[in-house]
Amino acid sequence: MKKILIVGGGTGGTIMANRLRKALEREEWEITVVDRYKTHYYQPGFLFIPFGIYTKHDVMKPKGDFYPAGVNILFSNIKVIKPEQNKVVLEGGSVLNYDFLIIATGTQTKPEETPGLKENLWHKEIFDFYTLEGAISLSHFFKRWEGGRLVMNIAEIPYKCPVAPLEFVFLADAFFHEQGIRDKVDISYVTPLPGAFTKPRATQMLSGLLEEKNIHVIPEFYLESVDNEKKVIKSYDGNEIPFDVLTIVPVNMGSDLIERSGMGDDLNFVPTNKYTLQSEKYENIFVLGDAANLPTSKAGSVVHFASEVLFENLIGMIEGRPMLAKFDGHANCYIETGFGKGSLIDFNYDTEPLPGTYPLPGIGPFGLLQNTKLNHYGKVIFRWLYWHVLLKGKEMPVESEMSMAGKKL
Amino acid sequence: METKTIAGIAIQVNDEGYMMDASQWTPEVAAELAKEEGIELTDKHIEVLNFIRDEFMKGNTLTIRKVGKSGIVDIKGFYQLFPGGPLKKASKIAGISKPSSCV
Numbered sequence: 001m002k003k004i005l006i007v008g009g010g011t012g013g014t015i016m017a018n019r020l021r022k023a024l025e026r027e028e029w030e031i032t033v034v035d036r037y038k039t040h041y042y043q044p045g046f047l048f049i050p051f052g053i054y055t056k057h058d059v060m061k062p063k064g065d066f067y068p069a070g071v072n073i074l075f076s077n078i079k080v081i082k083p084e085q086n087k088v089v090l091e092g093g094s095v096l097n098y099d100f101l102i103i104a105t106g107t108q109t110k111p112e113e114t115p116g117l118k119e120n121l122w123h124k125e126i127f128d129f130y131t132l133e134g135a136i137s138l139s140h141f142f143k144r145w146e147g148g149r150l151v152m153n154i155a156e157i158p159y160k161c162p163v164a165p166l167e168f169v170f171l172a173d174a175f176f177h178e179q180g181i182r183d184k185v186d187i188s189y190v191t192p193l194p195g196a197f198t199k200p201r202a203t204q205m206l207s208g209l210l211e212e213k214n215i216h217v218i219p220e221f222y223l224e225s226v227d228n229e230k231k232v233i234k235s236y237d238g239n240e241i242p243f244d245v246l247t248i249v250p251v252n253m254g255s256d257l258i259e260r261s262g263m264g265d266d267l268n269f270v271p272t273n274k275y276t277l278q279s280e281k282y283e284n285i286f287v288l289g290d291a292a293n294l295p296t297s298k299a300g301s302v303v304h305f306a307s308e309v310l311f312e313n314l315i316g317m318i319e320g321r322p323m324l325a326k327f328d329g330h331a332n333c334y335i336e337t338g339f340g341k342g343s344l345i346d347f348n349y350d351t352e353p354l355p356g357t358y359p360l361p362g363i364g365p366f367g368l369l370q371n372t373k374l375n376h377y378g379k380v381i382f383r384w385l386y387w388h389v390l391l392k393g394k395e396m397p398v399e400s401e402m403s404m405a406g407k408k409l
Numbered sequence: 410m411e412t413k414t415i416a417g418i419a420i421q422v423n424d425e426g427y428m429m430d431a432s433q434w435t436p437e438v439a440a441e442l443a444k445e446e447g448i449e450l451t452d453k454h455i456e457v458l459n460f461i462r463d464e465f466m467k468g469n470t471l472t473i474r475k476v477g478k479s480g481i482v483d484i485k486g487f488y489q490l491f492p493g494g495p496l497k498k499a500s501k502i503a504g505i506s507k508p509s510s511c512v
Contacts, residue, residue, distance in 0.1 A: 156474065198509070220494060222473060224484070236473075236488045266475050295470065295509075 001030050004314075005088060005098035007078065007257075009035035011300050011391065012104035012289035014066045015307045018393030021068045023315060032072040032096060034088070038063055041132065042386060044300065044379075047164055047336070049135035050142055051175045056132055058383075066391045081261040083282045100284050100314060103263075103270055105255035107160050107290035107298055113251040114155055116226035126226065126246045129168065130160065141245065142175070147184025148244030153233055154191045155223045156251040158267075160290060160298045163345070165189070165249055166196065166206060167336040173213045174338030190218045190233070190241055199352035202345055205369045209337060252298070254291055269293035274349065275326040277310045284317075286310050296329035296349060304390055305330040305400040330402040332358075334379035342375035344368050348402040354409065359398045361406030368407065415441050427500070427507050431465065434504030442502045446491075450502075454490055456481045458503040465505040471496060472508075 004020060006013045017033050024031070045059035067073055077091035081101070088096045109130045111118040117126065127141065128134035152169050169189050176182040189196065189210065196206040196217055210217055224236045232240040254268030263270055263281075271280040272292035279285035288310050289303035296302055305327070312325035329349030336342050344366045345353035357364040366378050389396055410429070412421050416437035421429040426445075428434065439458060443450045450458075460479050464471055473496050477484035491498040496508050 157472070222484075236484050237492065265469075266472075266478050293470070 002028060002099045003030045003032065003097060004100045004102065005096055006031070006033045006102045006104060007081065007088065008104035008106060008255075008291065009033040009063055009067070009073070010040065010104060010106055010289075012106075012291075012303045012307060013102070014040070014063070014391045015304065015393045016102055016104065016288060016310065017071050018066075018068050018391070019307065019311050020314075021070050022393070023311070024318075026070050030072065031070070032074065033067060034074045034076060034078060034090070034096070035063065036075070036077050038075055040066060040391075042383060043130075044161070044386075045383060046129055046132065046135045047167055047171070049132075050127075050129055050138040050168075051171050052139055052143075053171075056136060059132070061387065066387075078257050079260070081257065081263065083261070083263065083279075083285060086284065098284075100286070100318075101282075102286050102288060102310070102314075103258075103279075103291050104288040104303075105257060105291045107252045107254055107269070109160075109250040110253045111248070111250040113253070114223060114225060116228055117155075117248065117250060119226075119228050121226075121228045121231075121246075125231070125244070126248060128248055128250055129164075130249065138247065145245065147176075147181045149186045149188070149242060150245050150247065151188050151190055151233065151241060151243035152247050153221070153223060153241075154193075154249045157192060158298055159249045159252040161333070162197070162297050162299070163333045163335045165191075165247075166210075168247065169215050170209070170213065170338040171336055173215060177339075187213075187215045188218055188241065189215055190221045192220065192222045194219050197353075199347070201355070202347075202353040202369060205343070205355075206335075209343075209371065213338070258291065265293055267293075274329065276313050276323045277306060277327055278313065278323070286314055294327075294329065297331040297333065299331055299333060300386070300390075301332040302330065304396065305332075307393070308400040328402055330400060332398070334375060334382065336376065336379060337371050340376050341371050341373055342377075342379050343371050344375045344378065346402060346407075351402060351404070351407075354407040356407040358406060359403075361403075423507075425501075425507060428504040429506075431462070431503075431505045434462070438504060439502050442504070446498050446502065448491065448498070448502070451490075453482065453486075454502075457487065457490060457499060461499055461503045462505060465500075465503070470508075471500070 040061050040063040042059040045054050048054040079089045079091050081088050123137040127138040152165050176185045195203040197203045221235045225234050232242045234240050254264050258264040258268045270287045272287040274294050290298040309325040309327040313323040316323050332346045347353040355369040358366045358368050365374050420433050476487050487495045500508050
């Protein structure tokens with residue numbers, strides 16, 4: 001019996017378990033998934049919790065609902081991966097052997113990496129919305145807040161879902177309008193990047209929207225520490241920005257397991273071939289999604305597109321064929337812009353987000369780099385697709401490889 | 410793109426002044442590029458530049474955090490050596506392409 005072991009049973013691990021179980025004979029291949037936690041979170045939904053649009057019940061389901069029959073599921077911590085010996089040691093000492101390993105351990109927020117961030121104001125006047133607890137405590141805070149300086153800061157790049165903090169400030173603008181206190185709220189978007197986004201066309205479009213909504217962008221701010229007494233954030237080059245409420249994207253790092261196993265870079269992301277998705281160091285290890293050090297977004301759409309390439313290449317390897325599928329870094333992100341509208345960007349390693357229509361050239365129905373009501377509905381509908389189609393590894397109505405059709409240069 | 414004569418060598422640079430061919434770099438070129446940025450190079454600067462070039466040649470992505478963990482300078486020290494945008498300035502002086510941040 002040959003063995004495929006999937007470490008991490010989130011979005012990527014679940015998709016792979018579903019695809020592989022369908023493709024491989026049960027008598028020949030044993031598939032095992034190991035994960036620490038039993039709950040699957042629909043993470044794109046966290047963003048809506050602070051504004052009372054979603055509750056925690058909208059974003060949680062048991063992981064077990066999404067794994068196929070015929071796959072072993074182990075809920076356990078992992079002590080260490082021993083890639084030289086093709087072994088994974090669980091907490092408690094039992095050992096799992098594998099022929100192929102898929103690492104899908106994701107990325108996590110690490111507020112403790114920034115001095116002063118996780119101290120007495122944490123979840124009182126300083127919040128993250130990348131954890132359920134952070135998003136919920138922020139929703140309580142916003143219910144009784146009467147206004148002041150709201151600072152949205154990104155501590156480090158890369159971070160999960162690069163458009164989320166932009167969506168957050170757009171939704172905050174709309175929320176405070178509806179509360180009737182927008183004139184009492186000063187919103188700043190403080191980023192280590194040189195502008196609202198990395199690429200010129202998207203930055204131009206998004207900067208326009210931010211200006212229209214009276215949200216101030218403070219670029220090139222690299223967070224050193226937070227002063228809880230003075231309520232300021234400090235940058236390495238000595239700038240200070242005062243806040244009444246700070247919402248933060250903390251430093252993102254790969255799993256501690258990767259560090260313990262000596263398999264990561266300086267942020268615990270696994271060095272991965274950006275085209276084949278094979279580990280740079282070990283032939284029988286593949287890396288999917290946020291856990292990899294790929295130069296593209298850390299986002300669910302990337303995981304989904306990459307899973308098709310990983311599947312092709314792993315099956316190729318099993319059958320002794322060369323790995324022909326090449327990942328292009330494709331990412332596709334809805335951007336909520338508030339007041340029932342949204343935008344959409346579609347890009348890859350080489351092509352920046354461009355205006356146009358998606359997925360059908362000239363038809364859409366979604367508008368790339370445009371601010372439309374339909375894009376917002378796309379995001380709303382996506383939650384259903386995520387639970388019922390995407391996680392199950394079924395065909396989504398979009399291509400995994402990015403297409404230039406429908407884009408305007 | 411234009412060609413500039415830096416420390417006696419004809420060097421192609423892009424619109425933002427980053428060298429197109431990292432192999433043309435010499436410490437003398439670095440000194441002149443640094444002067445354009447208002448920086449007088451010390452041994453510490455050179456150590457950082459060498460680290461950045463090594464990482465770049467290995468195909469690794471550079472971040473301010475990575476330089477801060479290099480054992481040569483911490484992040485604060487990196488800002489002091491190359492005030493303003495340390496990674497962008499250091500990359501320019503090190504003769505490598507502009508660091509791209511992918512999000």
